[in-house]
Amino acid sequence: MDPRARAQELRKLIEHHNYLYYVNDQPVISDAEYDRLFRELSEIERAFPEFKSADSPTQRVGAAPLDAFDAVRHELPMLSLNNAFDEVDVEGFDRRVREGLGIEEVEYAVEPKFDGLAVSLRYEGGLFVQGATRGDGSQGENVTANLRTVRSIPLRLSAHHAPAVLEVRGEVLMFKEDFAALNRQQQAIGEKVFVNPRNAAAGALRQLDPKITATRPLRFFAYAVGAADAPDLPLETHSAQMDYLAQFTVPVAPGRAVVRAVRGLMEYYRQIGSKRAALPYDIDGVVYKVNDLAHQKRLGFVSRAPRFAVAHKYPAEEATTRVLDITVQVGRTGALTPVARLDPVFVGGVTVTNATLHNEDEVRRKDVRIGDRVIVRRAGDVIPEVARVLLEHRPPDAREFVMPTRCPVCDSPVERAEQEAVSRCTAGLTCPAQRKQAILHFASRRAMDIEGLGEKLVEQLVDKGWVQTPADLYQLGAEQLTALDRMGEKSAANLAEALAKSKRTNLARFVHGLGIRNVGESTAHDLAVHFVTLESLVGASEDELLRVPDVGPVVARSIAEFFSAASNRAVVDALACHLSFEAMAPRMQSGALEGKSFVLTGTLAGLSREEASMRIQALGGKVVSSVSKKTHYVVVGADPGSKYTKAQALGVPILNEEQLLQLLQKNQTG
Ligand code: IVH
Numbered sequence: 001m002d003p004r005a006r007a008q009e010l011r012k013l014i015e016h017h018n019y020l021y022y023v024n025d026q027p028v029i030s031d032a033e034y035d036r037l038f039r040e041l042s043e044i045e046r047a048f049p050e051f052k053s054a055d056s057p058t059q060r061v062g063a064a065p066l067d068a069f070d071a072v073r074h075e076l077p078m079l080s081l082n083n084a085f086d087e088v089d090v091e092g093f094d095r096r097v098r099e100g101l102g103i104e105e106v107e108y109a110v111e112p113k114f115d116g117l118a119v120s121l122r123y124e125g126g127l128f129v130q131g132a133t134r135g136d137g138s139q140g141e142n143v144t145a146n147l148r149t150v151r152s153i154p155l156r157l158s159a160h161h162a163p164a165v166l167e168v169r170g171e172v173l174m175f176k177e178d179f180a181a182l183n184r185q186q187q188a189i190g191e192k193v194f195v196n197p198r199n200a201a202a203g204a205l206r207q208l209d210p211k212i213t214a215t216r217p218l219r220f221f222a223y224a225v226g227a228a229d230a231p232d233l234p235l236e237t238h239s240a241q242m243d244y245l246a247q248f249t250v251p252v253a254p255g256r257a258v259v260r261a262v263r264g265l266m267e268y269y270r271q272i273g274s275k276r277a278a279l280p281y282d283i284d285g286v287v288y289k290v291n292d293l294a295h296q297k298r299l300g301f302v303s304r305a306p307r308f309a310v311a312h313k314y315p316a317e318e319a320t321t322r323v324l325d326i327t328v329q330v331g332r333t334g335a336l337t338p339v340a341r342l343d344p345v346f347v348g349g350v351t352v353t354n355a356t357l358h359n360e361d362e363v364r365r366k367d368v369r370i371g372d373r374v375i376v377r378r379a380g381d382v383i384p385e386v387a388r389v390l391l392e393h394r395p396p397d398a399r400e401f402v403m404p405t406r407c408p409v410c411d412s413p414v415e416r417a418e419q420e421a422v423s424r425c426t427a428g429l430t431c432p433a434q435r436k437q438a439i440l441h442f443a444s445r446r447a448m449d450i451e452g453l454g455e456k457l458v459e460q461l462v463d464k465g466w467v468q469t470p471a472d473l474y475q476l477g478a479e480q481l482t483a484l485d486r487m488g489e490k491s492a493a494n495l496a497e498a499l500a501k502s503k504r505t506n507l508a509r510f511v512h513g514l515g516i517r518n519v520g521e522s523t524a525h526d527l528a529v530h531f532v533t534l535e536s537l538v539g540a541s542e543d544e545l546l547r548v549p550d551v552g553p554v555v556a557r558s559i560a561e562f563f564s565a566a567s568n569r570a571v572v573d574a575l576a577c578h579l580s581f582e583a584m585a586p587r588m589q590s591g592a593l594e595g596k597s598f599v600l601t602g603t604l605a606g607l608s609r610e611e612a613s614m615r616i617q618a619l620g621g622k623v624v625s626s627v628s629k630k631t632h633y634v635v636v637g638a639d640p641g642s643k644y645t646k647a648q649a650l651g652v653p654i655l656n657e658e659q660l661l662q663l664l665q666k667n668q669t670g
Pocket residue numbers: 079080081082111112113114115116117118134171223224253287306309311
């Protein structure tokens with residue numbers, strides 16, 4: 001293909017995949033495949049610089065560092081919002097709107113209030129030409145080079161009739177997951193960690209070197225149109241304007257809706273509130289906007305905030321309190337976790353009395369001492385955390401935490417392996433704390449799924465000495481169970497039935513339930529699929545274990561060690577007498593090619609490489625770039641490269657194009 005046309009095609013393809021990944025959250029190709037497209041484009045552009053273009057995805061990074069940001073004057077000021085904190089405030093807002101307009105009932109466009117930074121993106125002739133921070137509202141900073149690195153921001157508005165001028169306003173933010181990964185990385189390289197996603201996003205946006213910004217995963221959501229010279233821009237409602245932006249692949253506020261009256265507003269507030277913790281990004285409220293743009297204009301502004309919109313805030317997810325004590329909890333693997341016992345404090349809708357401090361190093365890093373005033377944060381995953389210490393309030397008698405040298409539960413010695421952050425009780429399953437956790441894990445929903453067997457019950461069963469290992473659970477009778485605290489006949493019968501029901505299980509759940517170090521749900525599944533029976537898994541050598549996809553030496557060693565311990569074998573054997581394993585159904589929500597890796601080489605006649613990759617991935621398969629013993633199939637087209645010879649040498653199954661299509665078809669219908 002002519003390189004200019006190919007470059008154009010690649011640009012479209014890469015931006016399309018950016019959109020699927022960053023906006024739709026549904027990538028259809030692997031990172032490796034994406035990188036390959038990217039490399040191919042870079043190579044064409046290097047060989048033919050005349051085919052470069054400003055809207056090329058290769059031009060997202062690469063601008064030279066700045067000495068300072070230029071100022072940008074906003075054509076229309078960027079406003080702030082008034083806040084509402086409760087229903088009374090919302091009623092007041094709605095009343096003022098109704099009175100201002102002289103109407104009975106108002107239609108509102110409603111959106112989440114993203115906890116990031118406001119920016120404005122200016123498109124001229126469809127091309128992204130300037131990005132600016134809000135600054136003081138009338139003048140911000142020119143952060144164009146940094147915003148170009150944000151992959152969900154289109155560099156070109158994808159439509160035939162691009163408007164002459166269109167200013168898109170919205171919020172730049174960092175997803176919680178990306179924030180956590182960034183902090184892990186910062187910690188690993190000994191750099192400072194960020195307090196929250198918003199700070200991390202702010203830091204990234206204000207980097208003078210866009211190459212640094214490019215390494216910080218930022219996102220963007222649009223929530224308004226600024227200046228515009230766009231004949232087809234809808235002028236009736238805010239919601240229509242958002243739809244207009246969306247058709248250009250601009251990522252528009254997810255979860256937006258149109259509602260009526262205070263009732264609709266409050267319903268939306270509660271609905272988003274219940275999803276808040278599970279959202280991939282932080283929000284600090286919802287925003288209500290009069291939907292009719294003519295009405296917005298009539299209502300106008302008071303000082304710097306519009307009368308037609310309001311931010312209804314959720315309770316803060318951060319609060320300050322005092323550390324009363326730091327105690328240690330013993331987990332399933334014997335890990336000793338320091339926990340801050342807090343003066344009870346209301347954060348993000350619940351009262352928090354404990355916050356995990358993760359491990360000894362974390363206590364040192366955050367420098368948390370008993371008696372300190374601290375900021376507690378409830379992160380998205382609901383586990384409360386100590387965000388930081390207010391050093392200026394440290395009392396003179398604040399005490400440092402010391403990791404105990406003996407287990408607080410069973411008094412066995414504690415060990416901290418070199419290069420590990422975690423201290424562990426060395427007693428194994430003879431430690432009652434580990435025993436309880438092991439049994440709870442065994443019974444948990446994603447393992448043996450014994451309904452009703454919760455913490456309080458396990459505590460009693462272990463403390464009474466009735467249950468020492470999971471196998472003992474199956475010796476319990478309904479009658480015996482009624483002797484437990486708060487256990488009526490009905491609940492005892494239910495529990496006995498849940499136990500009986502759990503006996504029919506599958507190998508994956510069982511292996512997961514055993515709680516072998518380094519073996520999570522997914523590895524347990526892979527082991528079950530590979531070994532099929534418990535006997536062959538139990539008897540597998542490390543070498544045999546290494547043949548399982550994704551099992552490396554550390555995991556293989558853990559598994560082999562687990563099954564070679566006589567005490568574990570005794571428990572497994574005792575359990576095996578009670579249980580029956582059903583044949584494994586294919587993994588849920590996955591394609592028929594799940595776990596299968598493919599290498600493509602040579603030119604295929606009927607379908608492009610991209611198409612082949614996408615179809616393989618659509619069925620759960622992976623497309624990788626190099627052949628190894630673990631590769632499942634090598635697909636060979638015309639003029640194959642060295643991958644073909646390598647596949648032959650390693651004895652990897654080889655498919656021609658027709659066989660690939662057959663495989664795809666068979667699995668699509670089947
Ligand atoms: S509308 C005329 N919508 O909140 C109103 N703002 O306090 C202009 N924000 O600076 C803002 N999510 O950074 C609007 N869905 C949303 C928002 C939102 C977050 C931020 C924005 C603004 C601040 C106002």
